Amino acid sequence: MKITYNWLKEFIDFNWTVKELSDKLTFSGIEVEAVEPLSGGDHLLDLEITPNRPDCLSLLGIARDIRALAGGKITQPDCTVAEKGQPIDQLAKLSIEDGAGCPRYLARVITGVKIAESPGWLKTKIEKIGLRSINNVADVTNLVMHELGHPLHAFDYDKLADHTIVVRRAKPNENFTTLDGVERKLTAENLVIADAKRPVALAGIMGGLESEISDHTKNVLLESAYFEPNLIRKGSRALGLKTEASYRFERGADPLILKKAADRAAKLIAELAGGQVAAGVLDVAKTEFPEYRRLTLRPEKASSLLGMDIPVQRTVEILNALELKAKISGEIIEVHIPSFRSDIEREVDLIEEVGRIFGYDNLPGDRIEPWAVPAVKRPKDIFIAGIAKIMTGLGFSEHYGLTLIDPGQLEALDLSPAFPSQPAVELVNPISSDQSALRTILLPGLLEAAGQNLNNGLDGVRLFEMGKIFRPQKTTPDEGLRLGALLCGRAAGQFWDAKPRAADFFDIKGALQFLLDSLGLAEAEFSAEKIPALHPGRSALVRVDKKILGCCGELDPSAADKLGLKERIYYLEIDLELLMELSGLKQSRYRELPKYPSIKRDLALDLPAQTECRRVAELIGLLAGGELESVSLFDLYQGKQIEQGRKSMAFSLVYRAADRTLTDAEVSGIHQKVVEGLKGKLQANIR
């Protein structure tokens, strides 16, 4: 809401500068968002009034807060009206058909007015706060709305059929043209003010074009009404029509200010436009409005909640200055809440009133309860932090992908059987189709980031993300936690005396093995598996203890093409919750260190090209028996030097017995058995 400094001073005498005023208001709950100098030394203040304070959508309301802060006297606007005209009930009729929507309606009539430009003082006031001056009647209603906070509406009395006001719901498909010239189709949801024939105003929102005050208007019917806030809010929203009036009514007007506001406006209209105010008012109330509600405040509770002691006398003073009539009664304070403070319903609301005016700057800032025991970190947080350390140590930087993704891309990015990407949970009201579903896998976000980085000219990408995925269920989706990691382009470990190398499958597998080994899960099993999103010949399913932990491999090159990714992309995704569970089960146990020396033998084999490394190693283990300590591949060759369809693999075997020193002859015997076994079982030749 906009007010001017000088206008506010007409309501309350205070000695603050504009700067002091805006600070004081801001720190008591009425935020001054902007101050703008005006001509003549005046200033425009733009206030943010929180939705619980409709009473502050007026100069009088703000003056009350200032009185509570600084003391001083409030000057009420002059509302004495001379009723020189004939009795109003001879001039107009009023009925309320929808008492729930309009609990009270009050009208005055002013006859014989002359519509003209407003006098200078009124024009200036209205224009300073950014409104357009219209005429002497409309400007008065705007002026009174800003003074007292209550929206009024002036009708051209002679345009009202039968000089009758009926407050009712609109009939289905009833048409009505509002002041702004827009013809609107109404429904039974709309509360209207009608004359004997048709609607003349959208209640609490906007008047009608036909009954508007014009240059020819002779007589005025002035409306001062109270409308039910929710109905006005819904009506305003349904029509997409927000006005100064609807803004106030939907926050809750004061049902007991109707006469005062009508009096003030009628007085000013008679003064500025001539004419006579009809005697009396039409006033129909469908509800009883008590003058005040009773609440009690325990100073002890206030001090406990706020953590500071406010003297009881000051508490009472603050409440009274806010017109929350307070008096001490033993240990408590009894308070009468007036009708314009519908926001105050409970003791705690009173505590806020006292606290904000007393000032939160007075709160001690050095009070911390001495808690004896610091909280313990959750195992999950420790685990996640540990994974992050490993991944960053492996050269991956952490990415935060969006949770909202394009469901259209999921079919091409399926990670079944590890992680089916479809179906996904879809939003009812997405902003756009490319953010309309909850992610089921982390892959799309990491791919998008990889593409961006490559477009930025980077020659390699290494990113990981730890985040939630969502699997649809009957009601609430199931939320899982995943680790995804992607690499492409230049491989790690570059050095100035070594040739640059492009990343390949074994970089992503190696990263995953390193991670698993770090967690004591080195025996994870990688098996070749067709995974739709991955390369048909370069993808693996990863299992630990027979449970599927995730998958890794090269992104299917045709999927990469579709996404415009020029590099070969390597990717892994694993279930973090399962990983945490599995690593938690691993209990390390000490094995005695070897006492006797080992003997190392190399074994070079020529094998059919499709023979899996794991199969060879397993077979060697089986053939060698208990004296074989380890077997590891140290060379692999496939190419010109070897027959087509075959490959050469060289293993290094370490033999050791736990209870004696093995002799050369013993080892040679075992080794020979291994060699013979491999020849027969794998069509291997020894090289």
Next chain:
Amino acid sequence: MKDKLAIIGAEAEAKISGCRSLAELEALRVLYLGRKGELTELLKSVSSLPPEERPSFGAATNQLKVRIGQLLDARKAGLSSAERKSQHSQETVDITLPGRQPFAGHRHPLSQLLEEISDIFHGMGFTVAEGPDVDTAWNNFDALNTPESHPSRDPQDTFYLDKENSLLLRTHTSTVQIRTMLSQPPPVRIIAPGRCYRRDAIDASHMPVFHQCEGLYVDKKASLADFKGILNYFVHQLLGEKVKVRFRPHFFPFTEPSVEYDFSCLFCGGKGCRVCKQSGWLEISGAGMVDPNVFNNVGYDPEIYQGFAWGLGLERVAMLRYGINDIRLFYQGDMRFLEQF
């Protein structure tokens, strides 16, 4: 082949005994025993022999390897230690050449910030609590005393998963406060970090997905002054002793009294600059004493228990702390950005 072994053996013996420096000796070691040394090369040609000769040839080669090794060691011991020292002094490298450095990965700035925040609050006895991103409208709005007509419920502002608007993407992590209070009796001291969602189009200061780390403290005497004390301690730990805190009264449905809290400007120290729009202060978030209606909704007796809750936007704090002016950077995975943290 065996002859070749004999020739190599004799030659090696002569060269080693005639060797005058350690460097020369090392060169000989490489020549004979290195990965590409003569003996290794010789072993590679073993496949050209008839299979029955291979084992004996292999054994002979190994024997020679051992012998040359012994000769080298003996000669090395023979060279004077002074000579070795002078040799060492010549073995210089350009130590300014880059080392063999693996790629270094970087943790996301929001993760780093969250860990720091958690550590500070752990020290004050707060534990981390979590909840699902998809939650009920009851946990997100009703339990938090948000009226049916509140604009935040509007499908313009909140993502819904069903036509009845009963399931949604949480708009704040206050849902975790509700879940925690429903699941345990007081006292409660938690921080609740997590992703939140609002139906905002993406621009430099808005993302439909963002992070909060809210906090809640409920006990018999937890007061607004306690909150101020905790907030002061927190901000001093996180951003430095010089940063000040202030409250401005405000309105939220879930707290009463409610405040917005500000930090003194990190950029100008409160003197006024472009970032703080000359005010010297930066708006951070909202807070307040938990509304009695919220306590009633979770079955806590507001006559016995009281407490405070506060919001904190992780992106907001990270942007202020690191001087980041575009929130989108947090979600683009741009390695040039991530590597700065």
